[in-house]
Amino acid sequence: QIVQLVQQALSKNHALQAKALQVAIKEQQLIVSGAVFWPSFDMSLRSSRTKNTQTEALSTTHSLNLNLSYELDLWGKLSDADRQANLDFLAEQAQFTQAKQTLVAQVASAWFKVIEAEQLLKLYQKRATNSEQSLHIIASGYEQGLNSALDVYLTRNEVNNELSRVATQQAELIKAKRILERFTGAYPAGELIVNADLPKLESTISLGLPANLLTQKPALVASWYQLLAKDANVAYAHKQRFPALKLTGSLGNSDSDLKELLSPSSLAWSLVSNITAPIFNAGKLAAEQERARLERHISEQNYLDTLFNAFSDVENGLTTEQNLQQRSITTVRAKENAEAAQTLAFEQYQS
Numbered sequence: 001q002i003v004q005l006v007q008q009a010l011s012k013n014h015a016l017q018a019k020a021l022q023v024a025i026k027e028q029q030l031i032v033s034g035a036v037f038w039p040s041f042d043m044s045l046r047s048s049r050t051k052n053t054q055t056e057a058l059s060t061t062h063s064l065n066l067n068l069s070y071e072l073d074l075w076g077k078l079s080d081a082d083r084q085a086n087l088d089f090l091a092e093q094a095q096f097t098q099a100k101q102t103l104v105a106q107v108a109s110a111w112f113k114v115i116e117a118e119q120l121l122k123l124y125q126k127r128a129t130n131s132e133q134s135l136h137i138i139a140s141g142y143e144q145g146l147n148s149a150l151d152v153y154l155t156r157n158e159v160n161n162e163l164s165r166v167a168t169q170q171a172e173l174i175k176a177k178r179i180l181e182r183f184t185g186a187y188p189a190g191e192l193i194v195n196a197d198l199p200k201l202e203s204t205i206s207l208g209l210p211a212n213l214l215t216q217k218p219a220l221v222a223s224w225y226q227l228l229a230k231d232a233n234v235a236y237a238h239k240q241r242f243p244a245l246k247l248t249g250s251l252g253n254s255d256s257d258l259k260e261l262l263s264p265s266s267l268a269w270s271l272v273s274n275i276t277a278p279i280f281n282a283g284k285l286a287a288e289q290e291r292a293r294l295e296r297h298i299s300e301q302n303y304l305d306t307l308f309n310a311f312s313d314v315e316n317g318l319t320t321e322q323n324l325q326q327r328s329i330t331t332v333r334a335k336e337n338a339e340a341a342q343t344l345a346f347e348q349y350q351s
Contacts, residue, residue, distance in 0.1 A: 006104050006107050006108070010100060013103055015103075019099045022096070029088070030086060036082070039247075042066075043064070046062070047063075061254060065250055065252030067248070068248065076239065077236055080233075087226070087228045088225075088229050098217075098222060107180065111180060114192070116176075117169065118194065121166065121169045124162065124165045124169050125166055134158075135152070135155045135159050175190070177190045178190045200328075201324055223306040223307075227302075231296055234289070241289070243277035244276050245274075245275050247272070247273050252269075
């Protein structure tokens, strides 16, 4: 059942679907960034009609132009922008992988919570039944003059407390089911049926975890790609201050007769190269470069924070696993002692 729920969550969870669309957006941005390495062509058709106010003569002019524009990647500036887009896309893919793994963990955790809630409900119902049986015995003893009225009232209070706990746990069970249903993209009706037991903690996790396992963590991979993307952005911002070489060309014609626009004999072409270099912009480009450098430092700190969080998660997981095994052993012993004490107490009470 848990495998089916995980598969349903991966295909129908709304938050995960939104994350997949974000990956698709980054992919389209990657196509946009790669288009700068190719020349751009555009065609324009223009018609104008003018009137001479002195001669009252009307003239019509039609023009057809095919324009070409291309920027040479002299300093590798366009390559840096394209590299940043590639790294952003890889980071988004890694975040999507992390989102899927997180969702799987959430579904599994919610599934265990439902099992836990059902077992607690059965436990509280059993405790309520035991309290009702105790009330019946004490009330019978009161009628025979063996118990006082105070014993009856105290036992009734205990019964009501147990019944209240049962009602509270029933609500908690429904909430746990709704959380699991939401993870799987289903309507939160709280009607999911789970027939399973909690697994026994019998296996142990090896303490010698290699550090390279952490480098495969998608969140850490995404943070690393984001850092590299910011580094590429610094290079791009720096090269924005260098001259740029652009080639522009046009092919077209202008005539009063629309039919003559495509005549080969009257077509004209031009090819122009121009170099533009920033001279004064009130420190705008320098500020942009410094902003990119500071954003890279932020990404460095975010990467280190993600790295140490990953180490902390592993350390906490190992500690929790060992603690759970010890708690499981002592709880089983406490259960055995409680059952023995219950049997002995009941026998003593009967006698």
